[in-house]
Amino acid sequence: MGQAFCVLAGCSAGTVSAVIEFYGVTKVYPNQVTALRDIDFQVGRGEFVFVVGPSGAGKSTLVKLIYREELPTRGRLLVAGRDVTALRPGQVPYLRRSIGVVFQDFRLLPNKTVFENVAFAMRVVEASPREIARRVPQVLEMVGLADRARAYPDELSGGEQQRVGLARAIANSPSVLLADEPTGNLDPHTGLEILRLLLDVNRMGTTVIMATHARHLVNVARRRVVELDAGRLVRDELRGGYGHEA
């Protein structure tokens, strides 16, 4: 929708159409913990954004708000131009089809093969068998696991499992990819592999938001960094490092 708008209105090179927009968003959990306070920031289509900050700063909460696992307590949050707080319950699945999510703990189905794990995500959104047969090998190829399609998750290394998780997240061609500490369970070298894949995905046009503690990855990538501290947005740098003190 945003792209169409830009084609018609002729957006200048500097202004990218926003795909995620936080306007004064506050999140208070039922236990009265305020996880996010008055957050304002926008992410343009095709951007790559790191979300950093100490433990408990609100990174995971921010990610959950975007795929509507949680609802903002106050403020407006638009994803692809749609106000997530105004979505009817029946519309939520369709919002989520435009968003892929990767977790620290991979969340694979242990009784399904690599191929089936990826195919599962397509099948449950009613993709055709033909589409599945075409797309699954394609994304497995992308993450370098074409030859492990028949393996079960417990036969894979952590890095390989996360690559399956990534393949599954992008199988339905979402316009936004969210990654909540995708390298948290991996050694630095394997983490770097995952980052490279995320950058590949981003290069192909997908907006990527990655919450992370991995200082070296942020410093290597030199991308936009949004820093949270105790629920407040304290830094938003276009080509940032992990932290000022580093």
Added chain:
Amino acid sequence: MKLRTWGYLLRETAHGIRTGRLMALASVSTVAVSLLVLGLFLALVLNLGRMMAQVESEVQIRAFLVDARQAAGGGRGGSGMWGTPGTGPSQAGQGGATRPAGTSGGQGSAAGAAGPSGAQEGAAVPAAPDVARLEEQIRNLEGVTTVRFVSKQEALERMRQSFGERAAILEAVDDINPLPDSFEVQVARPEQVAPVAEAIAAMPGVAKVDYKRDTVDKLFRLTAVLRGLGVVVAVLLVLGSTVVISNAIRLTVFARRREVAIMKLVGATDWFIRWPFVLEGLALGVGGAALAVGALAGAYWWAAGVAARTLPFLVLVEPEEVVRLTWAPLLGLGALVGSLGSGISLRRFLHV
């Protein structure tokens, strides 16, 4: 949803039943036993209904006459009793036997004034003239179609025939035949039975009038009790089945929580996620109901066979009829129990 989606959902349902096969087995058998009990109640009520209809359709009245021998034994006093309408044969007999001859003479003359012919001829040949007169009176009643006199000898002969091989025990009573004379009266329509019976009962010389209303009333009360009991039992069994099915579904939901989480994450619709569980509940409920219908058919067929051999005069509802009338309600109830059970579990444990 697309056709292939249904194929997928059905496969998932089958998979869910296989993974939780023990609970599935427990649910199916609970539903089957519950609905079988319910089905047997239904069969019983159907048969009672059939009996009542049959009894009600019999428009025959039997009017027993005061026993001539006992009346004659009591002398004029006994004949005098004929003037008192509505007294039973036992009363008449007692009256004739216990009252001293002297006192009963006065009563007899008083009654003789009311019915002179009865009193006079009762002294000579007690039964014969009354029969003709009564028959005439009865025939003139509104609605009566046929009147047939059954002598006490004929009544005993009938009893002998109905006893068949065991008729020998009747030889003892051969010469003191205790059965009274009677009339068999047919009326045109069932609703005429009661007024005609009352009118006959009021006639002098008639000791007792019998028709099937009492039986119908008793059957009706029994049916009402059974229906009430059936409803209570049905409610309890349905509740029990629902709980067991909801338990089975809860376990499947639990076994599938990872899949469900991922389905939600990648944007499966709520109903896509729910259907396999709902279908599983339905399958367990309907499967149990199908078993119940089968078992009911078998059990009833067997019981009807036994009854036909031992109680040949009972006309039971045919097994085919019982199955034809009960399969749909039982399967419907199974489906209801199944969807209710999964609905409860989905509300509580599947937050889509």
